């Protein structure tokens with residue numbers, strides 16, 4: 487396949503409610519879409535998961551755009567023949583920048599699969615036609631407001647609740663939500679690196695709430711610290727930010743730093759690496775689940791396909807479009823009985839609403855040619 491054109495679209499999408507995590511509050515999403523067109527006129531779309539600021543990870547959306555414009559896109563456009571499988575050979579000269587590489591891979595893979603009439607699900611190895619969904623609930627202004635928000639998601643049918651926590655917002659909200667949900671409901675927490683080894687005794691108090699897991703309590707480089715924590719508490723430790731590749735996942739599992747893994751294609755450099763992480767975890771009986779980065783329908787479609795692989799045995803942060811957006815960039819993903827259907831059409835199986843890409847643009851598209 488020859489990629490003839492790449493365009494970069496930037497748009498702003500308001501969130502239906504602010505989303506607060508241990509590192510800040512977000513009220514809109516700064517979306518970067520990569521659109522590729524092959525020499526045969528087949529199109530592919532990818533969505534970058536990087537945030538507006540480098541606060542979840544070192545990458546951020548303007549940085550990704552710069553790396554794509556100046557390094558990744560020129561390498562792709564110069565290649566006489568390229569596929570998602572051969573892409574890494576063309577872009578590995580760039581160190582890191584996995585979120586930037588992942589969106590380029592997604593767009594190339596979408597075009598490639600659309601050209602051959604194959605869906606993301608079939609290509610990645612999906613074994614289910616729908617996936618169990620959870621929802622990530624931000625830090626709320628008060629416990630009452632948190633309980634209202636959680637109750638709303640429960641009535642929508644979500645099969646698992648994840649609460650964002652940080653020092654000062656942990657035992658009390660978690661206890662209140664556990665009391666609301668009852669003992670059998672699936673409940674987990676995500677600290678986004680807000681704690682340190684000095685907090686182990688405090689984090690042990692979460693054991694009383696029967697949580698499915700605690701996600702990323704310590705900084706991403708601290709695999710050793712997570713191993714110490716995992717040995718000291720009953721709640722399973724699940725790494726998110728730390729897991730940047732299949733090799734890191736394998737190492738963290740071997741060191742007993744994580745017994746469950748959050749897979750986010752953007753964080754690990756793409757869907758192909760995500761499948762490799764899935765395979766590593768499945769071989770070691772480590773459950774995986776699909777994380778989320780507030781994706782629009784473009785990224786959500788591919789995530790839902792990934793979440794249908796056999797090792798994805800826990801509900802993911804693959805919530806419905808309306809969890810974040812009043813109107814989505816594609817046909818909306820809607821929850822039915824707590825599940826989303828895996829798209830079956832070629833590529834991601836969704837159609838990008840070009841009129842909305844234009845309407846919500848924050849600047850004109852950047853067209854890149856060889």
Ligand code: SMG
Nearest residue numbers: 537542622777778779780781803
């Ligand atoms: O897409 O529902 C979603 C977001 C889920 O909580 C979520 N993601 O650390 O897992 C995580 C966070 C990172 C996003 S913050 C921009």
Ligand code: MG
Nearest residue numbers: 676701702726
């Ligand atoms: Mg997380």
